[in-house]
Every structure is written in C-alpha cells, then in structure tokens.
Amino acid sequence: MTARVGKRPPQGEGGTIDPPPWPGAPIRLVTFDVDGTLTREHGWEYLARRLGRRSEYEAAQEAFRRGERGEDEHLLALLSLARGVPVSRLLRLLARTPRMKGIGPTIRQLHARGQRVGLLTHNPEWVSRWYAQRYGFDLWAGVPQEIRSGRLEPRDHLHVDKVRALGALLRREGLRPGAVAHVGDGPADARVFPRVGTGVALNASRREVWDRADLVALTDTLPLLLPYLVRGYKVPPRWRIPGEGGPSNDLSWGYKEPY
Numbered sequence: 001m002t003a004r005v006g007k008r009p010p011q012g013e014g015g016t017i018d019p020p021p022w023p024g025a026p027i028r029l030v031t032f033d034v035d036g037t038l039t040r041e042h043g044w045e046y047l048a049r050r051l052g053r054r055s056e057y058e059a060a061q062e063a064f065r066r067g068e069r070g071e072d073e074h075l076l077a078l079l080s081l082a083r084g085v086p087v088s089r090l091l092r093l094l095a096r097t098p099r100m101k102g103i104g105p106t107i108r109q110l111h112a113r114g115q116r117v118g119l120l121t122h123n124p125e126w127v128s129r130w131y132a133q134r135y136g137f138d139l140w141a142g143v144p145q146e147i148r149s150g151r152l153e154p155r156d157h158l159h160v161d162k163v164r165a166l167g168a169l170l171r172r173e174g175l176r177p178g179a180v181a182h183v184g185d186g187p188a189d190a191r192v193f194p195r196v197g198t199g200v201a202l203n204a205s206r207r208e209v210w211d212r213a214d215l216v217a218l219t220d221t222l223p224l225l226l227p228y229l230v231r232g233y234k235v236p237p238r239w240r241i242p243g244e245g246g247p248s249n250d251l252s253w254g255y256k257e258p259y
Contacts, residue, residue, distance in 0.1 A: 024178055024197045024198070024231050024232025024233050024234070025176075025178050025179055025197065025231065025232055026179065026230070026231055026232075027115060027179060027180065027181045027197055027198065027229055027230060027231060027232055028114075028115055028116060028173075028175055028179040028180070029115065029116045029117070029118060029169070029173055029175055029179060029180045029181075030110055030115055030116075030117050030118070030180070030181045030182075030183070030229050031117075031118045031119065031120040031166070031169070031180060031181070031182045031183070032117075032118070032119055032120065032121075032137075032182075032183045032184070033119075033120060033121055033182075033183065033184035033185060033186065033188075033189050034119060034121040034123050034127065034128075034131065035121070035123065036185040036186065036203060036204075037100075037183055037184050037185050037189075037202050037203070038099055038100055038103060038131070038222075039097050039098060039099050039100070040098040040099060040100060040220060041097075041098055043094070043097050043123070043127070044057060044078045044081060045057055046093070046096075046097045046098065047081060047082070047090070047093050047094075047097075048081050050093050050096075051081065051082075051085060051093075053081050056077075056080075056081060057078070057081060059077075060074060060077035060078060063077075071122070071160055071188065072157075072158055072159055072160060075122050075143070075158065075160055076155060076156075076157070076158060079124065079143075079145065079152075079155055082152050083152070084151065085151070085152075086150050086151055087126065087147055087150055087151060087152060088150065090126075090152075091126075091130060094127060094130055095130075095134075100220055100221070100222045101220055101221045101222065102221050102222045102223040103135050103222055104135050104136070105222075105223050106222045106223050106225070106226065107135050107136045107137065108136070109223065109226055110226075110229065111136070113230070115229075116138045116139065116173065117136070117137050117138055118137055118138055118139040118140055118141070118169060119131060119132070119137050119139075119140035119141065119142065120140075120141055120162055120165060120166060120169070120182060120184070120189075120192065121140070121141070121142055122142070122143060122160045122162070122188065123142050123143065124142055124143045124144070124145040124152075125140075125142040125143065125144055125145060126145065126147070126152075127142065128140035128141075128142040139169060139172065139173070141162075141165035141166070141168060141169055143155075143158060143160060160188075162188045162189065162191065162192050163191055163192060163195060166180070166182070166192055166195065166196070177195050177196050177197070178196070178197040178232050179197060179232070180196040180197055180232075181196060181197055181198040181199075181200065181228075181229045181232065182196050182198075182199055182200070183200040183202050183225065183229075184199075184200075184201070184202065184204075184209075185201060185202055185203055185204040185205075185209065186204070186206075186209065187206065187208060187209065189201070189204075189209065190206075190208055190209040190211075190212040190213070191212075193212045193213050193214065194212055196232070197231075197232020197233070198214050198215065198228065198229070198231075198232045198233060198234075199212065199213045199214050199215070200213060200214070200215045200217060200225060200228060200229075201213035201215070201216045201217070202217050202218075202219070202225070203217070203218055203219070203220075204216065214233060214234055215228050
C-alpha cells in the first residue's frame with residue numbers, strides 16, 4: 001500500500017526534495033481520533049446502515065454540514081442512533097467496523113519507543129474502552145454514557161470540546177502540548193493541531209482541516225505515519241499546498257506486514 005503525504009518540502013541540491021526538519025521536542029504522547037481516522041468509514045454510518053437507520057444518519061450529517069446543528073447537537077443525533085439497541089449488539093457491530101490496517105502494530109511500535117498512546121474522540125466511553133482493550137491505548141477522552149439493563153441511556157444534552165479534553169489529558173500525564181502529536185480528520189481535530197507538537201490530518205476531506213495540519217496524509221495503513229510521530233515539528237504555511245482535488249503526493253513509502 002502506498003501512502004500519499006501532502007506537505008511539499010523545500011527543494012534541495014539537484015532538485016531533490018529534502019525531508020522536513022524535526023526541530024521540536026520528542027513526542028511523548030500520540031493521540032488519535034476514531035471515526036474516519038482509525039476507521040475507513042464513519043463508525044456511526046456503519047452502525048446506522050446495519051441497524052436500518054441510514055436515513056437518520058444522513059439527515060444528521062446534512063444538518064451539520066449546513067450549519068443547522070452545532071457539534072453538541074450533531075453528536076446527540078448520532079448517539080440517538082443506538083437507542084434501544086442492546087450494548088452487546090453494538091459491541092459486535094463495533095468489532096466489525098472497517099478499520100485502518102496496522103492499528104495494533106502502530107501502538108506496539110509507539111510503546112516500544114516509550115511513547116504513550118491515547119484516544120481524543122467525541123465517541124462515548126464504551127467505544128473508547130473497546131479500542132483500549134483491543135489495541136492497548138493507554139488513555140482516552142470520551143463522552144460518558146450510562147448503561148442500564150444492557151442498553152444505553154439516552155442523553156438529552158452534552159458539551160464536547162477536544163481542546164479542553166486535550167488539556168485534561170496533558171494535566172493527567174504531566175506533559176506540555178509540544179510533546180503531543182494528534183492524528184485526526186475533522187474540524188474538531190483541526191482546532192487541536194495548532195496546539196500540539198505535530199498535527200496530522202489523516203484522510204481528511206475538508207480544506208479547513210488540511211490548512212491547520214502539519215502533515216496531510218492519505219493512506220489506509222497506519223504504520224506509515226510512524227516516522228512523523230517521533231519529534232514535534234511545525235510546517236511553515238508555504239509548504240501547505242494540497243492540490244485542488246486533495247492533498248498532493250510528495251512522499252511515498254512501501255509497507256508490508258501480515259494482519
């Protein structure tokens with residue numbers, strides 16, 4: 001599988017492309033979004049399709065895109081897709097959600113370097129807990145959701161803020177923001193990128209997300225990002241030039257591993 005990475009570094013001698021410098025401090029914590037980042041499609045879209053609630057999901061997405069709902073209202077609409085469904089069935093669907101290749105190897109290699117790995121997501125805690133148990137994430141920030149009689153209790157209000165959640169993780173770990181790399185694909189992740197050592201927009205479809213990231217990558221193979229999660233660095237705006245149809249492909253690697 002080939003990864004396409006959309007940061008055009010300055011030209012070196014003979015027209016060769018020099019890799020971007022890594023002047024920042026070592027990365028000690030890497031955080032990941034879940035839907036669209038660790039998954040190959042939005043997890044709630046997959047769940048809605050399997051539950052016969054695709055139209056409700058699409059209506060929620062369209063209202064959010066048009067600005068008729070904020071992030072809090074949008075998340076409430078997504079959580080409502082699971083109403084009345086036994087948690088046991090939701091967990092089976094979660095396990096079947098199409099995901100990125102190499103999540104486990106990525107976590108293990110980060111741990112081998114002495115780095116901590118977390119989830120910075122708007123998903124409910126039962127989703128984060130499943131990922132932590134399956135892949136070995138050390139910590140997470142998610143939305144509390146009570147379970148009674150094997151089913152999720154509905155929520156009538158909530159407030160989500162990834163920047164604030166990041167601050168809570170930093171205090172818990174005793175880290176400065178520059179020692180963190182965050183990988184995500186949405187507007188909420190874009191607000192995190194300028195506040196950490198390295199912000200990676202992975203498979204993001206929106207220009208506002210590319211513009212705030214230090215690295216723009218298109219791949220379905222997560223370990224290809226490992227070289228960029230070692231030290232923090234900030235890419236000057238003149239390097240941020242994804243093409244009109246999406247990020248450019250300046251760097252390529254080959255990666256093979258049995259899954």
